[in-house]
Amino acid sequence: MNLTRKTQDFLKDSLTLEDALPTQMPVYVNSTSYLFGVSALSALFMLILTGIVMSLFGPGWYHVSKIGRFFNSLHFWSVQILFMAIVLHMVTKYMMAAWRDGRWKSWMVGMIIFFASAFTGLTGFLIQTNWDSQWIAVQAKDAINAAGAGSFFNPLNLSQVLTLHVVVLPLAVTALVVLHLFYIRRDSPVKPLAE
Amino acid sequence: MSKQSEANLQGIPMKPYDLIREGLTVLAFIIILVILLAVLFSSPDYPTVRGEDVARLQPIAYLQTTANILAGNSEIQTYGPPYTSDSQNAQAVLGIAPATWFGVSTPLNPKEDFILQPLTKVALFNEDLGAALQTYQAAKADQQQTWLKAYMDGLDSATVENDIVNMPDGNYGPVPTLMNSMLDLGRAGLLEGMLDENAQLPYTLDFTRSLLYFQEDVDHNVAQSLNMLGEQWGISNETGPYPGGWWLWPYTFLYQIPPMSTSDNGDLQVVVIVLVMSLVLLFMPFIPLLNRLPRWLGLYRLIWRDWYHHEQHDTASHAAPGT
Numbered sequence: 001m002n003l004t005r006k007t008q009d010f011l012k013d014s015l016t017l018e019d020a021l022p023t024q025m026p027v028y029v030n031s032t033s034y035l036f037g038v039s040a041l042s043a044l045f046m047l048i049l050t051g052i053v054m055s056l057f058g059p060g061w062y063h064v065s066k067i068g069r070f071f072n073s074l075h076f077w078s079v080q081i082l083f084m085a086i087v088l089h090m091v092t093k094y095m096m097a098a099w100r101d102g103r104w105k106s107w108m109v110g111m112i113i114f115f116a117s118a119f120t121g122l123t124g125f126l127i128q129t130n131w132d133s134q135w136i137a138v139q140a141k142d143a144i145n146a147a148g149a150g151s152f153f154n155p156l157n158l159s160q161v162l163t164l165h166v167v168v169l170p171l172a173v174t175a176l177v178v179l180h181l182f183y184i185r186r187d188s189p190v191k192p193l194a195e
Numbered sequence: 196m197s198k199q200s201e202a203n204l205q206g207i208p209m210k211p212y213d214l215i216r217e218g219l220t221v222l223a224f225i226i227i228l229v230i231l232l233a234v235l236f237s238s239p240d241y242p243t244v245r246g247e248d249v250a251r252l253q254p255i256a257y258l259q260t261t262a263n264i265l266a267g268n269s270e271i272q273t274y275g276p277p278y279t280s281d282s283q284n285a286q287a288v289l290g291i292a293p294a295t296w297f298g299v300s301t302p303l304n305p306k307e308d309f310i311l312q313p314l315t316k317v318a319l320f321n322e323d324l325g326a327a328l329q330t331y332q333a334a335k336a337d338q339q340q341t342w343l344k345a346y347m348d349g350l351d352s353a354t355v356e357n358d359i360v361n362m363p364d365g366n367y368g369p370v371p372t373l374m375n376s377m378l379d380l381g382r383a384g385l386l387e388g389m390l391d392e393n394a395q396l397p398y399t400l401d402f403t404r405s406l407l408y409f410q411e412d413v414d415h416n417v418a419q420s421l422n423m424l425g426e427q428w429g430i431s432n433e434t435g436p437y438p439g440g441w442w443l444w445p446y447t448f449l450y451q452i453p454p455m456s457t458s459d460n461g462d463l464q465v466v467v468i469v470l471v472m473s474l475v476l477l478f479m480p481f482i483p484l485l486n487r488l489p490r491w492l493g494l495y496r497l498i499w500r501d502w503y504h505h506e507q508h509d510t511a512s513h514a515a516p517g518t
């Protein structure tokens with residue numbers, strides 16, 4: 001079995017250049033609601049960009065530097081826009097019943113992205129190294145411990161939370177987003193509901 | 196186009212589209228919006244509550260917290276897994292307590308770890324403290340509790356003058372010496388360092404102990420003043436006039452209503468409900484009624500209004516004679 005040929009065949013069948021970089025769309029794709037997904041992607045791009053800059057200087061940088069504070073503010077507002085865009089994207093896709101015609105995988109991966117983003121947001125609050133992180137850590141631990149997850153995730157352990165937020169979760173969310181986009185482009189935009 | 200797309204889009208008219216132009220336009224809009232928000236509103240950064248702040252500004256609260264921990268009354272002393280091996284306080288739903296499944300992963304004995312161990316180290320260069328510590332540890336548990344109870348009662352009517360805590364007369368044994376040494380540690384800004392030290396010094400990476408020290412009354416009082424208590428929608432709020440983690444509202448809402456708001460097992464009850472809600476969202480495409488709801492709600496007509504408009508128009512055109 002030639003794995004390279006198999007991969008080529010898979011891409012020919014599932015993700016041609018026209019799928020990855022489309023130059024035409026079905027005429028029913030004509031609403032601002034189609035922009036919520038790309039808005040979320042743009043906010044994610046900003047988060048990764050500002051996150052990389054902040055990770056170069058460490059979590060305490062923004063407490064003592066005006067430039068650090070500015071990057072923290074960019075990161076903070078990108079989070080707000082990301083979740084706004086994700087929620088609007090989820091609601092409109094629900095209203096469109098966008099899982100029809102075998103698109104349930106796009107829906108389910110999208111939901112997992114939302115859950116992973118919420119957990120990433122929690123770890124972000126926890127590494128602010130200010131009152132918020134202090135309070136959220138001691139509050140969140142009770143639910144995490146009650147669920148039996150306290151043996152694997154300790155919100156009061158800054159090093160664990162930091163590596164999760166800066167490395168593991170961004171990689172996981174990005175990988176899930178790539179998978180989500182693959183399914184979306186492979187399956188094409190869902191048709192309007194029949195009247 | 197992929198095989199799947201070709202099958203799905205058969206017979207559907209297409210229009211020209213430029214993915215990269217649309218992506219870059221939206222990205223530029225989001226970048227400008229984020230920069231504007233950051234410049235206009237900055238971001239919240241309320242300072243931490245440190246042992247030093249509490250010791251200087253609220254010495255009696257500091258001493259109450261410390262005496263409470265030494266008396267074994269802190270929440271963590273009998274918390275159960277992952278901190279302590281007793282499980283009577285582990286939260287359970289329908290008799291199932293997931294907290295007990297994986298045992299004690301972060302062993303803590305607040306009496307020892309938070310108070311007696313730091314004092315033992317300070318006693319190496321403080322003879323008075325060393326003697327008081329020896330007296331305290333040589334006493335029977337009943338006697339220790341009697342001293343501590345008297346001391347905690349005395350704190351209720353203690354006064355602070357020129358940074359000195361004046362206790363009413365009472366039989367406190369060696370407890371005031373122990374407590375004042377802990378207060379001095381706090382005032383010197385050394386409390387957190389003493390609590391968080393570990394075998395890999397100087398690489399302290401885990402702040403579990405110091406974060407738990409003031410987690411009861413002191414932290415709750417600060418949180419209340421900032422509108423961040425659990426019953427005030429807690430962790431979904433942000434300090435100052437900033438939006439917080441509002442996407443957690445469905446989670447924090449559950450803490451506002453009974454039985455979760457009043458039950459000792461409230462956290463686990465909320466976790467179970469959130470888990471069920473998450474599974475419903477995840478498996479929405481397969482859940483009867485819920486997966487039909489969008490059709491009945493009809494909001495999709497708004498999203499695809501042009502499509503339906505043209506469809507009706509085309510139908511009418513085809514139906515009209517002579518066209």
